Amino acid sequence: xxxxxxxxxxxxxLDSIGTAALKANKLSKxxxxxxxxxxxxxxxxxxxxxxxxxxxPGHLPTExxxxxxxxxxxxxxxxLIKVVDAATAICTKEIASVQPQWQRIALAAGWTPxxx
Numbered sequence: 001x002x003x004x005x006x007x008x009x010x011x012x013x014l015d016s017i018g019t020a021a022l023k024a025n026k027l028s029k030x031x032x033x034x035x036x037x038x039x040x041x042x043x044x045x046x047x048x049x050x051x052x053x054x055x056x057p058g059h060l061p062t063e064x065x066x067x068x069x070x071x072x073x074x075x076x077x078x079x080l081i082k083v084v085d086a087a088t089a090i091c092t093k094e095i096a097s098v099q100p101q102w103q104r105i106a107l108a109a110g111w112t113p114x115x116x
Contacts, residue, residue: 004094004095004101006030006034006036006039006101007039007090007091007094007095008091008095009030010027010030010039010042010043010087010091011088011091011092011095013026013027013030014046014084014087014088020050020053020054021050021054023046023050024046024047024050024051024054027043027046027047027050028043028047030043031043031044031047035105036101036105037105037108038090038094042086042087042090042091045083045086045087046080046083046084046087049076049079049080049083050080052076052079053076053077053080
């Protein structure tokens with residue numbers, strides 16, 4: 001996969017209906033398969049927060065534990081909102097850019113275009 005399609009795929013996955021585990025799996029695979037370090041970073045950041053949300057405790061016996069779970073869930077949701085907003089901004093910017101993805105990756109790696 002290459003070009004701006006990967007950025008569109010990230011937005012499509014985020015907009016799709018599905019569980020956090022399903023979205024984390026799709027984004028993880030995209031991040032691994034991509035040659036674009038920015039896609040890898042975006043997918044990794046979202047996956048980290050999604051995976052944290054999956055590790056919230058399920059059964060808590062006391063009211064204090066329930067309150068702690070609610071506070072943790074709120075913190076994770078706040079983090080998820082922040083990371084999804086940032087990923088959406090990055091993807092939208094890259095989709096709108098005129099510079100091809102291969103050129104941006106090459107320039108970041110130290111490539112310089114040949115002199116005319």
